Amino acid sequence: MNILAPVRRDRVLAELPQCLRKEAALHVHRDFNPRVTCACQEHRTGTVGFKISKVIVVGDLSVGKTCLINRFCKDTFDKNYKATIGVDFEMERFEVLGVPFSLQLWDTAGQERFKCIASTYYRGAQAIIIVFNLNDVASLEHTKQWLADALKENDPSSVLLFLVGSKKDLSLCPVTPGLELPLSTHLLHVSGENVREFFFRVAALTFEANVLAELEKSGARRIGDVVRINSDDSNLYLTANKKKPTCCP
Numbered sequence: 001m002n003i004l005a006p007v008r009r010d011r012v013l014a015e016l017p018q019c020l021r022k023e024a025a026l027h028v029h030r031d032f033n034p035r036v037t038c039a040c041q042e043h044r045t046g047t048v049g050f051k052i053s054k055v056i057v058v059g060d061l062s063v064g065k066t067c068l069i070n071r072f073c074k075d076t077f078d079k080n081y082k083a084t085i086g087v088d089f090e091m092e093r094f095e096v097l098g099v100p101f102s103l104q105l106w107d108t109a110g111q112e113r114f115k116c117i118a119s120t121y122y123r124g125a126q127a128i129i130i131v132f133n134l135n136d137v138a139s140l141e142h143t144k145q146w147l148a149d150a151l152k153e154n155d156p157s158s159v160l161l162f163l164v165g166s167k168k169d170l171s172l173c174p175v176t177p178g179l180e181l182p183l184s185t186h187l188l189h190v191s192g193e194n195v196r197e198f199f200f201r202v203a204a205l206t207f208e209a210n211v212l213a214e215l216e217k218s219g220a221r222r223i224g225d226v227v228r229i230n231s232d233d234s235n236l237y238l239t240a241n242k243k244k245p246t247c248c249p
């Protein structure tokens with residue numbers, strides 16, 4: 001029985017949302033991986049539809065992490081600063097290529113005194129969103145440390161990374177003149193511009209990574225494989241009449 005809430009109509013993704021600027025993206029492919037599209041069409045996505053993927057949002061105090069999450073999940077904005085104490089999280093349900101998919105967005109505290117509580121929740125993240133304030137160069141410099149801390153608890157080879165420059169509405173001249181923004185920056189502000197598109201892209205890329213991992217797992221041993229016992233053959237798995245799906249490359 002699926003006890004998760006139904007997917008809202010405006011959380012349905014039929015194609016890969018494009019990156020904001022090609023030169024500012026780590027992931028530049030324009031479409032879903034064909035293996036993923038094919039697996040979704042053939043309902044071969046395994047447990048992906050039942051899983052909840054963890055996304056952590058980190059960055060200096062007051063850069064706007066909570067506002068960003070609230071803008072997307074609740075469509076609200078509070079101009080008064082209330083520090084996050086430790087962590088908080090929101091659940092978001094999507095449907096990607098016809099498959100339900102859930103993200104758990106972990107909002108962590110930027111204040112130094114809450115950092116050790118927050119960092120205990122970093123583990124098991126599939127995506128890390130690092131936020132800095134476009135009007136505060138120190139918050140950009142600190143992103144390196146936030147990234148290092150978050151990667152200590154996660155597998156750097158598989159986790160997806162996103163860098164967000166916040167408070168774009170306040171920035172006449174982002175950060176400081178002459179300082180180049182890092183390549184993978186998404187420029188957002190919580191009045192709404194790009195926020196929805198950004199989280200859709202996070203959801204889509206996390207979903208894609210999950211399906212690919214699932215395909216890899218199921219490729220190691222498929223249902224219908226014949227297991228030879230007492231064989232001298234080093235390859236114990238033989239697939240009887242293996243049919244290649246028509247749409248797979």
Ligand SMILES: Nc1nc2c(ncn2[C@@H]2O[C@H](COP(=O)(O)OP(=O)(O)OP(=O)(O)O)[C@@H](O)[C@H]2O)c(=O)[nH]1
Pocket residue numbers: 059060061062063064065066067068078079080081082083084085108109110111166167168169170188189190191
């Ligand atoms: N003008 C403007 N203000 C923003 C924006 N985003 C956040 N703020 C304001 O910045 C302050 C801090 O925002 P929060 O979202 O609470 O910051 P935070 O990163 O969660 O802070 P911690 O929980 O302490 O780590 C609040 O007063 C917000 O109203 C933005 O895009 N534009």
Ligand SMILES: [Mg+2]
Pocket residue numbers: 065066067082083084107108109110
């Ligand atoms: Mg907060």
